[in-house]
Amino acid sequence: MYHPARSLNRSKDSRTRSFERSSSQSAPFAVYRQCIVRLRVAIMTYSEHVLASIKFTYRSNNDYSLQLTRWFLMPIAAWPRASMSTVERVSLQAQVLACSSLIAVVMIPCMLYVSLEEKDVQMKLSVMGPLSHWIMGTINYWLLLTRGDDIRECVQHMETDWRLVRKIDDQDVMLRYAKIGRFIAGFCAVFMQSGTFLFTVAKAMTSMTIIIGNETASTHPMTCPIYSKFIDTRFSPANEIMLAVELLSCFIVNSITVGACSLAAVFAMHAYGQLSMLFSWLNDLVEDEDKKNDFAEQKLATIVEHHLRVLSFISRMESIMQNICLVELVGCTMNMCLLAYYSITNWSDFDAARITSFIIVYISMAFNIFIFCFIGEILTEQCKNVGEKAYMTNWYKLPHKTALGLVLIIARSSNVIKITAGKLFHLSIATFGDVIKTSVVYLNILRTMT
Secondary structure, three states: OHHHHHHHHHHHHHHHHHHHHHHHHEEEEEHHHHHHHHHHHHHHHHHHHHHHHHHHHHHHHHHHHHHHHHHHHHHHOOOOOOOHHHHHHHHHHHHHHHHHHHHHHHHHHHHHHHHHHHHOOOOOOOOOHHHHHHHHHHHHHHHHHOOHHHHHHHHHHHHHHHHOOHHHHHHHHHHHHHHEEEEEEEHHHHHHHHHHHHHHHHHHHOEEEEEEEEEEEEOOOOOOOOOOOOOOOOOOOOHHHHHHHHHHHHHHHHHHHHHHHHHHHHHHHHHHHHHHHHHHHHOOOOOOOOOOOOOOEEEEEHHHHHHHHHHHHHHHHHHHHHHHHHHHHHHHHHHHHHHHHHHHHOOOOOHHHHHHHHHHHHHHHHHHHHHHHHHHHHHHHHHHOOOOOOOOOHHOOHHHHHHHHHHHHHHHHHHHOOEEOOOOOOOOOHHHHHHHHHHHHHHHHHHHHH
8 A cells, every 4th residue: 555655754765865875975075176275275375485485586686786886876866766756756856966066066166276276287286186086976977877767777687687587507607797796896895985085084184384474374185175266275164164075075976986887897797697698508409419409499599589688788788888988997097197196206205194095096996997898808708709609519419490590699799799988999908908008108208297
């Protein structure tokens, strides 16, 4: 006999058993899905950490390479900035105006003193050295300011290079040359700042007696004397105030010279490191004979693109530095001649502080010229070596069409970008020797005339 209630209970029991069976079968699947979700979260978290680490690394490395140069140029408002608010822009313009005023308040009265007031040739010669240093600093300052956009593009170019590099070996190469650039910048700063400050302080520490009417007074001479109709620095407190202004102006002028030299050194060492990386890529272009060169064409395209990128960086650097190099080459040659003359004429008195300051400033200026000439020499040779490295690879192991791409590298390397001083003189070690010889010739002419 059929019982509906019993049949209904039987169907409920069967559904319950089937649900329990499906639940027991889906339990491992749920655990599996949960593990997959956790694995995805872990991978995403790890990827975020890796990307953040890479971002921090390239920014810290780029900051490491440019740190000293930024320290030298920021106090004089010559460090380029990507974006600024209105307040920052006004503050920067005020900073430029303050630095320019401090330079002008020493340089212009000194030029009037030499041209209108002082009649003694020996005194004029003693002032010409410091005055030319101020004039060089003024010209270089405005060159740095007018080339601010190009400098910013070079800085951004360096940051991009640090971001694109992935191999540990390539990072090590870039860091090695970044350390060399920092060392050159620091060495230049120590000698230039210490030498010129010692030169200024040594002269200010001496006292000279002047006669005014029937009275005598003691005053401290200035490295750059001031035109008396502008400011009479024979009396206190004008004498002390102008000495303090002169020291501050000296710091600004030195920072300009040091900043320009360090900028050239850091840019050049970065370009040199990029070309060194290119050499290793060319060596790895052709792998062992047993391995297939499936990616050789892609590697070669990357090499050609990177080569053109480095050459554009060097070309922009040359356009920034060519006029600064000309100012330094001409000015330092004259100043080295005058410093040697000061040392000879003051040797009989043998003022240890002054003689030491002459020697330190001479070394710093010779070092500045040497750095510019050395930079020009090594970059020219390194650009030439790219073509030689491309020729010396096992190009015959490459596919025919891929090997033809090396011809582009060799042809482009034959057209070398030379670092020049105002498009007039090619900067090289031979040029540095010519500068030393020229300064000695001018020294002999000065000794003969005086």
